[in-house]
Amino acid sequence: MSLKIKKGIPLIDQHDKNFMYGGKFGGNFIPETLKKPIDDLTKLFNKLRKNKKFIKERDFYFKTYVGAPTPFIKLDNLTDHLGGAQIYAKVVSEANGGAHKIYNATVHCLIARKAGKKFIVGDTGAGYAGKMLSMAAKKFGLKCKIFMGAKDIKRQRPNVESMRKNGAEIVPVTTGSQTLVDAVSECMRYWVANCDTTHMCVGSTVGPNIFVKICAWSTAQISRELMSQVKEEFGKIPKKMKLLNCVGGGSSAMGFWNEFMDTDAEFIGIEAGGPKNSKLHAAPLTNGSKIGILHGSAQYVIQDNEGQIGRTESISAGLDYPGISSLHCFLKDTKRASYTSASDEEALKAYQLVSKLENISPSLEPSHAFAEAIKLAPRLKSSEVIIVNSCGDSLKDKDIIKQKLGSYVR
Amino acid sequence: MKSKIALAFENCKKQKRPALITYTVAGDNTRKNSLKILNKISKHADILECGFPHNTPIADGGQIQGSSHRALKNGTKLKDVFQIVKKFKKINPSKPLILMGYFNLIYQNGENKFLNNCKKSGVDGLIIVDLPYPENKNFAKKCKKRDITFIQLLSPTTSKDRMKKIIKDSHEMIYYISMLSTTGGRLKVSPKKILENYNRIKRINPKKNLVIGFGITDKTISSLKSANGLVVGSMLCKIITNSLKMGQNPVTKLDKVVYNLKKKIL
Structure with missing residues (x-):
């Protein structure tokens, strides 16, 4: 039986009674202790997303605090340089804080307030999810704790400094590979022990189903804006249009594609291929990883034959995750989106x-x-359109870039 | 025929004491030593829980993570876990042994293959941390078919309605998580409060053997001895860690510790 996406129904709602997409991705593989808090959060979110007042509140903060809409620009020089398709960028890095993570963070803080929680915890890889959560927590008067791998703390210094400035407590995670995967585990463990007083924000479209939903619902703002920007630029949705987005956990791509789900727009997700000639990568979709359970959700995940989660390596901390959103697994199997990878070196050159x-x-x-x-681009006709989601700014990577290329130019 | 788990509880009830249930990780600190540990402590413990290690555990505290890490580092695979169980059961055929772990290992092994391996090696029961009710219904049925006890978990966050449903579908043993914590957390709820919750659950179906776990050490165990069973895990993992640090033999050390735990509940 081949999987199909249903038209006219939000992708996040296309799951069965066990919260599985296509019968095999997602779900809630969680300890008993988390059943109740996740149930409560699911009920609260279902209520809020139907509540006009809440939507108004969300839109108000997206506009006045996040800074909607973010710019949609044509990259004339790049287009001329490559010769071929017209290249555009949705400059999501212009959002407050410098990345798409602000949408999810803002919505989680609004939900936490509605739930009457005073504490909020979150995980972070590149430090963006953590930085945004600490910002939003400060704005909405919540006490914030961020779990971050010790390796990532070293390589994403600017974001760590922002989190500290925002008054968040940063908990270094020293288990395992000391990257995002361990930060998510440690954050979930913390929530197991503190779920009565604390709200958890998972930083991407991963984890138990409700977190996948909240995150994708929040980042969908990107494609709501893009839809009207595209129509304004072209008069309609161009026939041959490709939406390119990097994928780690998959939150920015979900947001970038969501409103275009039922259109002819082509979706291409780019995973982290890791260093050239290295066997380590963070590209489970590109490299045909098997389905497994990670952080409460069934997904394609890098693992060994036994089911031990595999190590990943990528120059980009934000993509350095062995799993991938259950929604992207669903999009891959339904062939709605295609996935490929780029190596560290290719990313640096780009x-x-x-x-x-x-x-x-x-x-x-x-x-x-x-x-x-x-x-x-060079292989495509000039009538074709490529839009890239530029969902982060290089400033946070200046240390790595300096180390790899000798100098940092912005 | 009664299961070995049921018989162990019956025996303890006759002696008017809770069952002592230990948790150690297969392959910690070596495959050989973990088998030796099981053989030694089975003289004092009534039921043995044996963890099959996973490298991304979402509900374990530092101590059990450490044990799992040691086991994985020395190359412990699922087939080794079954070997350890098989060898243990050959010497101690009537001592109930429960495997405990995370679902991904079972998922990769294949549910049926995993359960058949359990049966062949002599596993009496299973605790799967991240396969909650009702998602676990089908798997629990498969266990029942093979006379393997599937142990449902209850926690302080479990609602009464949900408890009733879980208990109705449960087998002869149920595990109550004492507090909101990962394994090995300090007991942050008073034993009195824990026993109050325990009794509330017990009243739903007094026939089920209900055990308490999380936060139980030599310091807290005697205050909870009116329960049907008490699980000590992280404390034992910590003993292994410490004895390795100090160059002591973890097998003899653990033997002593479990002996002392037993004395506290007699």
């Missing part, structure tokens, strides 16, 4: 080229998507 030619300077995460755009 960062360099885009920063040199254009007024934007993508962080290493969207640089993976730009790498694919650079590969694709």
